[in-house]
Amino acid sequence: MQTPVIGVVGAGTMGNGIAHVFARAGHTVLLADIDQPALDRGFATIRKNLAREVAKEKLTAEQAEAAATRITLTTRLPDLVAASLAVEAATERFEVKSKLFRSLDEILPPEAILASNTSSISITKLAAQTKRPGQVIGMHFFNPVPVMRLVEIIRGLQTTQATFDTVSALATAIGKLPVEVNDAAGFISNRVLMPLINEAIFAVMEGVATADAVDTIFREGMAHPMGPLTLADFIGLDVCLDIMRVLHDGLGDPKYRPCPLLIRMVDAGWLGRKSGRGFYQY
Structure with missing residues (x-):
């Protein structure tokens, strides 16, 4: 996958951080949430954190601005249709996540990968909500996402090796340290x-x-x-x-x-x- 378009669902603390790191690494990011104020708050946080990186000389002002312009905000989940990878970062409740996974499964192209930033919920169970269980995986980022290197990459029972390899390589490419974990409640960290x-x-x-x-x-x-x-x-x-x-x-x-x-x-x-x-x- 060459600089794929990334969809991020949820503009809260984790979601805006995930959008930040993908945009900073050169990806076009579609950031979705249920209402505009949530998106505006999330994007303001991204801008603030990019400015902090400029102040610490980790980015130039031009690089920070370029990252911000790669992020498109939307309240419409169907706008994520162009994404090759969608990362869900919604509330840590199965009923919320399963509904999103069913919707994303209908919206995204058949080859797209669906990932969850869940910190504890079964990837196997989420995958079973979709028609592409082999392309469902966990990407558990750590807070604050722009700073913390670790990403738990969680294999569901159905996750294919190709999906795991793609997501692990993508995590490495955006400067993260992927660690493989099998699906169990709480994974390792929690x-x-x-x-x-x-x-x-x-x-x-x-x-x-x-x-x-x-x-x-x-x-x-x-x-x-x-x-x-x-x-x-x-x-x-x-x-x-x-x-x-x-x-x-x-x-x-x-x-x-x-x-x-x-x-x-x-x-x-x-x-x-x-x-x-x-x-x-x-």
């Missing part, structure tokens, strides 16, 4: 990370230590760049809860039971940075 965050929340709920104390122990004692509760706020407590529920349902082990405090905080609308309050106030 299967290990989310129980750590969940256990840290249990420690706070049970009065073992404050959130700040827990985070300090991980920063200073284990050389983590940020503590697990700061990270949970950064990810979004609602996202953490969704992933824990996927792990609990998918693996059937009570050790993945979401902490009751996490559930209460999400119910209260305390979602972390994006809501202004989580384990910390912002």
Whole structure:
């Protein structure tokens, strides 16, 4: 595939980051979301992050402007018809993603690849929603996408070797480090990370230590760049809860039971940075 057109569905934190890195690497990008304000916010973030890269002398002003002009915004999913690869970056819920995959399957040309940025949901199950299960794959980028190199490339049960090779090569070409993972709830990153965050929340709920104390122990004692509760706020407590529920349902082990405090905080609308309050106030 020579500089294929890339469709990205979802202009939120992950989606605008994915659009950014593909456009920066020279691809034409079609960025879709359900309403114009969401697209405008996403594109403003892309512009801000490109400007930051210019300030750090990672890009020239001309390169940043060229990247921005490669991105077309649309509220119409059918506009992605020209894409050779569509990357879905919608809410971490199977019903939302499966509906999008069924729609994209009808819209995109038969040879196109459908990828999901899901951090926990079964690629095999998503692939079964389409008429092209061999061309469905996971591309789990990490936040912030323009900075983080890692991409988990997740094979569904039906994913062909050709699809895997194409997507892995494309990830490398845009400056990412693809790591192969087979399909299982949470893959590797979240299967290990989310129980750590969940256990840290249990420690706070049970009065073992404050959130700040827990985070300090991980920063200073284990050389983590940020503590697990700061990270949970950064990810979004609602996202953490969704992933824990996927792990609990998918693996059937009570050790993945979401902490009751996490559930209460999400119910209260305390979602972390994006809501202004989580384990910390912002």
